[in-house]
Amino acid sequence: MTSAGREQFDVIVVGAGPAGIAAATRAAECGARVAVVDDNPALGGQIWRGGAEKAEDMQAREWMNRFQKVGPRLFPGTRVIGQQQSGMLLAEERDVPRTLRYRTLILATGARERFLPFPGWTLPNVMGAGGLQALVKSGLPIHEKRVVVAGSGPLLLAVAAYLRRHGAEIPLICEQTSWTRLAGFGFSLISHPGKIAQGLKLKLGLGFVPFAANCWPLAAQGFDRLESVLVSRNGEKQEIACDYLACGFHLVPNNELAALLGCELRGGFVAVDDFLRTSVPAVYCAGELTGIGGVELAVVEGEIAGLAAAGDESAARALFGNHRKLQKFVSSLARAFAPREELKSLSSPETIVCRCEDVTFARMGGHASSRAAKLHTRCGMGPCQGRVCGPAMEFLFSWEAASVRPPVFPARVASLSGMETELEVESDRTTGGTR
Amino acid sequence: MSEQITLTVNGIQVSVPRGTTVAVAVLLAGAICRHSVTDEPRAPLCGMGVCYECRVKIDDVSHCRGCQTLCEHGMNVRTDD
Ligand SMILES: Cc1cc2nc3c(=O)[nH]c(=O)nc-3n(C[C@H](O)[C@H](O)[C@H](O)COP(=O)(O)OP(=O)(O)OC[C@H]3O[C@@H](n4cnc5c(N)ncnc54)[C@H](O)[C@@H]3O)c2cc1C
Ligand code: FES
Numbered sequence: 053m054t055s056a057g058r059e060q061f062d063v064i065v066v067g068a069g070p071a072g073i074a075a076a077t078r079a080a081e082c083g084a085r086v087a088v089v090d091d092n093p094a095l096g097g098q099i100w101r102g103g104a105e106k107a108e109d110m111q112a113r114e115w116m117n118r119f120q121k122v123g124p125r126l127f128p129g130t131r132v133i134g135q136q137q138s139g140m141l142l143a144e145e146r147d148v149p150r151t152l153r154y155r156t157l158i159l160a161t162g163a164r165e166r167f168l169p170f171p172g173w174t175l176p177n178v179m180g181a182g183g184l185q186a187l188v189k190s191g192l193p194i195h196e197k198r199v200v201v202a203g204s205g206p207l208l209l210a211v212a213a214y215l216r217r218h219g220a221e222i223p224l225i226c227e228q229t230s231w232t233r234l235a236g237f238g239f240s241l242i243s244h245p246g247k248i249a250q251g252l253k254l255k256l257g258l259g260f261v262p263f264a265a266n267c268w269p270l271a272a273q274g275f276d277r278l279e280s281v282l283v284s285r286n287g288e289k290q291e292i293a294c295d296y297l298a299c300g301f302h303l304v305p306n307n308e309l310a311a312l313l314g315c316e317l318r319g320g321f322v323a324v325d326d327f328l329r330t331s332v333p334a335v336y337c338a339g340e341l342t343g344i345g346g347v348e349l350a351v352v353e354g355e356i357a358g359l360a361a362a363g364d365e366s367a368a369r370a371l372f373g374n375h376r377k378l379q380k381f382v383s384s385l386a387r388a389f390a391p392r393e394e395l396k397s398l399s400s401p402e403t404i405v406c407r408c409e410d411v412t413f414a415r416m417g418g419h420a421s422s423r424a425a426k427l428h429t430r431c432g433m434g435p436c437q438g439r440v441c442g443p444a445m446e447f448l449f450s451w452e453a454a455s456v457r458p459p460v461f462p463a464r465v466a467s468l469s470g471m472e473t474e475l476e477v478e479s480d481r482t483t484g485g486t487r
Numbered sequence: 488m489s490e491q492i493t494l495t496v497n498g499i500q501v502s503v504p505r506g507t508t509v510a511v512a513v514l515l516a517g518a519i520c521r522h523s524v525t526d527e528p529r530a531p532l533c534g535m536g537v538c539y540e541c542r543v544k545i546d547d548v549s550h551c552r553g554c555q556t557l558c559e560h561g562m563n564v565r566t567d568d
Contacts, residue, residue: 091536091555092535092536092555093508093555093556093557098535102506106506129555129556146551147548164533164535164537165533167532167533174523174527174529175528176519176528176529176530177530178532179530179531179532179533179534180532180533180534182533182534182535183531183532183533183534183535185534186533186534186535186554187508187510187511187514187534187554190506190507190508190510190511190534190554191503191504191506191507191508191511191512192511192514192515193515276519276528277528277530306537404523404525407523407529407538407540408539409524410523410524410525410527435539435542436537436538436539439537439538440532440533440537440538462550
């Protein structure tokens with residue numbers, strides 16, 4: 053094959069977000085030969101996007117400087133698309149395939165936003181909440197733009213604060229969950245003083261930005277781009293003119309690669325032990341992939357996985373206490389920001405659910421499973437491979453997640469040719485041989 | 488002031504600061520990234536490389552994700568190709 057090279061590492065980390073950075077740094081500090089592969093053009097993952105120069109907070113700068121000091125080999129702009137055989141990853145840098153060998157693998161592929169369909173959500177300028185923030189971090193001017201921030205989860209506050217700092221006007225933050233659930237969440241925060249401080253800081257940055265619970269988008273309106281949003285606020289309809297709708301319903305894990313490698317999943321998250329070992333030998337997992345719990349949890353998980361992967365189990369064990377404390381946050385987050393039932397009936401029959409293949413709610417809903425819907429409508433078979441519509445279908449129709457087939461991203465033919473022989477084996481294992 | 492990068496989007500020249508992604512350059516040029524199979528106009532959704540709504544042709548390579556690609560001098564970006 054035309055591979056750009058086969059290289060051997062003690063530890064390969066997939067994902068250069070907070071978890072991946074901490075994992076790679078800790079493993080390299082133990083003397084391991086470490087590589088980090090990330091699809092993004094720079095270090096940082098979602099929250100620390102853009103690398104050390106752009107980092108706005110201390111923790112980010114400290115970790116990135118520490119990372120650079122030990123200098124693991126970084127492959128930016130490179131996506132892992134599958135595994136050729138155990139111990140050998142197949143990656144793609146733009147058009148160029150790359151084979152990377154590892155003794156130990158750490159998956160730190162993070163999370164993405166959960167998108168739920170409603171009329172008009174495919175209009176240009178309707179984006180994810182983190183999605184709009186990512187574009188602004190990548191150069192999109194937002195000064196004096198009106199942005200309605202909607203959906204669910206603490207990310208909405210983080211995004212609103214960020215956009216406001218960059219000059220946007222935020223007419224309303226719409227949080228779908230109820231005040232009761234939010235209060236429950238606030239209460240459970242008492243055991244996490246760090247989080248309270250973070251919450252306060254955010255609040256300060258947000259000044260007098262109106263925040264509504266029990267509030268969600270009913271429709272995005274406009275001709276060929278967004279002009280206004282119709283929201284349901286405490287049962288009343290309200291129309292808000294805006295330039296952007298930044299909307300995401302909490303987060304779901306990027307578990308496709310883990311599933312492809314055969315790691316056991318529990319409720320969509322990768323099952324791990326105290327050392328963050330998965331069910332597959334020599335494969336560890338850290339960060340949002342094991343549970344949505346924010347940046348501090350991602351960092352400590354990265355540290356544990358990095359130390360354990362490099363063989364320093366006693367240093368890893370010293371972090372267990374802090375890990376357990378931060379982990380409690382995961383279930384309270386999930387409870388507080390679970391999407392409410394009403395969100396299942398936002399779509400009209402014509403609302404598109406699968407954006408790659410333009411499959412409507414009506415066409416999809418007539419089927420008994422995601423597999424049947426896929427066969428008959430091609431939903432989830434476009435280039436995003438169900439990453440956007442999959443979690444929506446699970447919620448809307450209570451379908452189980454579809455199984456993962458290699459490659460985990462659409463790949464150029466050249467890269468695939470190196471994987472052909474493994475394709476059958478891998479897909480038999482992940483689908484339980486039901487092909 | 489950071490270095491400016493000049494590229495073309497559908498033949499129109501755009502200048503952006505270094506570090507800007509192609510998805511943003513397309514939006515700044517007032518272009519639409521793609522039209523869907525039922526001809527709806529589409530623009531970036533996720534900003535992080537998973538949704539493929541930002542896919543464009545860059546220097547004759549089709550289906551590049553604009554949000555994961557940094558602008559470079561002289562890049563030739565085409566939408567709906
Ligand atoms: C769009 C978005 C914005 C967010 N913004 C904030 C914020 O402002 N504040 C906040 O507190 N939290 C934010 N979060 C929550 C955030 O996920 C966590 O706080 C934190 O970033 C988690 O760290 P992580 O290392 O687990 O994952 P991430 O930071 O998500 O890093 C995972 C990395 O893995 C890479 N990756 C995934 N799959 C592959 C593959 N197959 N091949 C190569 N690379 C791959 C990704 O490109 C990414 O860089 C955001 C989440 C999202 C989705
Ligand atoms: S905006 Fe989703 S892949 Fe680029």
